[in-house]
Structure formats: C-alpha cells, structure tokens
Amino acid sequence: MTIFKLDIKRGRISLIVWTLAISFMLFVCLMIFPQMKGQMNEISDMYASMGSFTKAFGMDSLNFGEIMGFYGVECGNIMGIGGALFAALIGISALANEEKNHTAEFLLTHPVSRIAVVKEKLFAVIFQLVILNIAVVLVSLASFAIIGEKPDIEAVLLLHFAYFIMQVEIGFVCFAVSAFIKRGGLGIGIGFAAIMYFFNIIGNISEDAEFLKYITPFGYAEASDIISVNELDGIKISIGIGVTAAAVILAFYRYSKKDINI
Amino acid sequence: MSEAVIEAVNLTKYYGKSRGIIDLNLKVREGDIFGFIGPNGAGKSTTIRILLGLISATSGSGTVFGRDIVKDKERILEDIGYMPSEAMFYSGMKVWDIIKFSAELHKKHRAVEDSLREARDICERLELDTSKKSDELSLGNRKKVSVVCAMQHKPKLYILDEPTSGLDPLMQKEFFSLIRERNKEGATIFLSSHILSEIQRYCNYAAIIREGKIIVRDSVEALSKTSAKRVNLHGNMNDIKGIINHMEGVKGIQILQDSAAFLFGGDINILLKELSGIRVSDVSITEPDLDEIFMHYYGSGVKDNDNI
Structure with missing residues (x-):
C-alpha cells in the first residue's frame, strides 16, 4: 500500500487538473444545449448531411437535437479523447518514470518484490481512473439538472462505464509497454491513444475498415452505438477485456525480469 | 572462519555485447569492512546491482546471508542498507517524507517509529535539513539522505557504492564514524571506491576489480605493502x-x-x-592514481590469494 499511496499522492495535482478540465468542458457543452435546441432541427439536418464526417462522429444514428444524441456526440469526443489521453499518460509513466527519474534504484533496493510494485502501481492507475470517471459523471448529472433536461440515466451510466473500460484498456496497454522501455515513453502513450481514436473514426467512415473497430477500445465506447441500442457490444468489449488482461500479465512477466536501467 | 555474508560464484554479466563483469568470485565475511576498488567502469556497480537484484546476471550465482540473490531477493533486502553512487529521489518530496517512505517500505520487519527515531539521530549528526525538498538538494545532501535511508532500519549488511563522493571531508569523517559504530555492533560493510587511501584507512579486506575481473583479493594490510x-x-x-x-x-x-x-x-x-x-x-x-598502480603492480602477473 505504501507505493500505491505515494503514486496517488504524487499524481493528485495532475488528476485534479484533468478531472476539472474534462468536467468543465462537458459542463460548458451541456450549458450550450438549451440555446441550440430551438435551432436544432436545421442543425440536425445539416449535420446529418455531411456524409463521411457525419458517419465519422456517429451523427448518422444519433439525433443531435435530443439531449441524449447531443450528449453522446459531445461526451464521446471530450470524454473519449480526454479520458484516453489521461489513461495513456498515467499508464505509460507509472513504471517508466521510476527509471527515467532514476528513482527505480531507490525504490527497488527496498524489500519490495517487483510483483508488488506492478500490483500497487496498477491499482493506482485504476484508482485514478475511477476518481476521474465518478467526478465526471457527477458533474454531468448535475449539469443535466441545471439545464432541466431528463436524460436516460441508464444509457448515460452505460456509456460512462464503457469509457471507463476503454480507459483501463488504454492505461494498461501503455503500462505494459512501459515495462519494456528504458526511458519515459510519453510520446508512445499519447501516440497510442491518438491512433486508437483515429482507428475508430476510420472504422466509422469506411465499411472495409470496420474491423478496426474490433481492435480499438473506442470501438466499444462508441456513443452512437451504445445510446441507440442501450447495450454494449459483447464481442468488442470481450476483445477489450482480453487485451487488458493480456497487458496485465505481460507487465507482471516482463517487469519481474527486467534489468533496471540506472 | 566466520560465515560468508556475501558470496558470488562465477558471476558474469554482459550488457548485450559489452562487458559488465566476467567470472567474478567474491566472498565477504561477517563483520568485515570490505573495500571494492577499481577505476570507473570496471564493474563495481554492476556487481553491486546484481547482488541487489536490480539486474540479473548472465551466468553464475550469488548468495547473501546464505540466501539466493534471485529467489530470496526481498528477504535479503530487509537486512541490507544500500547507498547508491548517485542517489535520486522523487521530485517535489520533502526529505523527511522520503525518509518516511523508505521506513514504511521496511515496516514488515521493523516498526516505522523505530526506524524514524534512528533516522532523527542520524539526520542530526549529519546536519541534514529534513524540511527541504528533494529538488533543492546538492549532491552532498542527497548523499546524506541516502545515508539515512540506508541506516535507519539497522541492517546487518551495508552496501555502499562510492559513499563519500560529494561529501565534504568533515562529513566523510562523520560518515565513517557512523559506519564504524555499526560495524562494531556486528554489521558487515561492503563499500566500493576508486580512492585507494579511503580503502586503506577504513577497510580490513579489499578486492581490486579491473575490466570486469577481480585481479587481487587480500587483507588491506597485505595490499598496502604493495601500494606505491x-x-x-x-x-x-x-x-x-x-x-x-x-x-x-x-x-x-x-x-x-x-x-x-x-x-x-x-x-x-x-x-x-x-x-x-x-x-x-x-x-x-x-x-598515484589507481591506473598507474594497476599498470605497474597488477598489470601482467595477476595475483589471486584465495585466503579471503
């Protein structure tokens, strides 16, 4: 628990900043909705007729004029990009920063096993993601209440649950990568999150590339799919959970044998 | 003969193709102050890092307190106080929080309060300001934090990698008096250095390492006779x-x-x-610098006294 506590303590400023930033943007977007609602019929038609662009952001199956449709598209982008980047960031730096900042030598010459280090750091990653997501959901629900809209709570929670699973997958894959690299891999983490995001967009646009949606975690966290059927895609999310589990095993395996770079 | 605290058998480490150490054999007995001398890049730190389990040997084996350095790593580390040659700590943390964190990582076998009481004493003796943040520390002060973290849990074995570099002479003296006290209480000391006089003054046994190989092992008394x-x-x-x-x-x-x-x-x-x-x-x-001594005394005819 000592390492877990230290990681949480050291990551708290970053967690607060990311949580505030994402929450604030969601809040602002929802505040705009009442104003836009009146003009929505025209806007919806416009958005629905932008071809690939419409498909790319899932606006073909969501009605932008309804609160859930609006929330799905907005939330999908803010929470998708923001949450994924944050997850990538904390995942990639959990192990690698110890080596980058030369603190691994200090930490690992204490009587702690590598397994325990990986375990506590993984918990720290999950814990931070849980805090971020709970805070964001609460801000969202409060924002709905402020603008007087009654969203489909079940769909909202399901959507955010999918985002959470997606962030855990991205965070853990980056975590596993960081067990292999010698120095901080911030670029790798952010790059990975961005590529996964674009995989999903490409998968949305082209039917030939639909398989990409089975690779990227954004595939099962697609607001337009979740809100229209009100359930998660079993296959995609199973693949996601499988990848997450593989990443965890790989991280444990690799880190317990790793030569620490000093 | 008292028991071996550290024993390395044919330890070899290659980093890819580059040499770390080759067929290194080493025995440090309980109660020794053992000096490990060699120029930079000779393999001192490599040996120490293998003993501590930070890196794994390419071949060979080692024991500390009779326990296998790979299998019983965590158990061994409970009884080791380690001072790295260049200590780095978590940025933004206060010195006291670092010391506390270190004590907490030892809490399974030693109460945190006991460790911290010890730490306060050592901080006082080394005149270390514990309210500073780690980023503000000079090399000397980082060394002092290392000393505290290595000593506060009262280990049975101290592994010190170039412990005095960065410490001013007064602090070096205080540091060695601390080390000697611990040694009198029964602790074994294994310290690496490239300063021959330091080893001569404080150690009773020494090994000289060069290009990854131990070229001589003997009592410091015997080695001093050849020191030029x-x-x-x-x-x-x-x-x-x-x-x-x-x-x-x-x-x-x-x-x-x-x-x-x-x-x-x-x-x-x-x-x-x-x-x-x-x-x-x-x-x-x-x-003379060590290289000179090596060249003229240990260069060709490698002595290997197995009486350590």
Missing part, C-alpha cells in the same frame, strides 16, 4: 638519478630535463633517508 607512492623530484639530476638507481621498489621512471618522476613501492623511510642526503629544490610525494 608517486614521487616527483626537482633538483640536481645526477644526485636524483643516483638514488633512483640504487633504491629498491622504484618503477615507471620518467626523467625530464630537471625533474624525475617515479612510483615508489618500497619502504618510505628509506626514501626519506635517501632524499635527505641529496640536494633537491622541490619534492612531492602523492598517491
């Missing part, structure tokens, strides 16, 4: 050449126009007596 001085003389060259030629233990002679330099490995009293009989305008007798 670099002598520089200015003055009457005929006189100087005269004494150089008939003294024993002179090696590596370099003669310039009005000066001569050589390594002197014989009895220092004889040298002084000879010098007093001739006219010199300037004289300096200094520690």
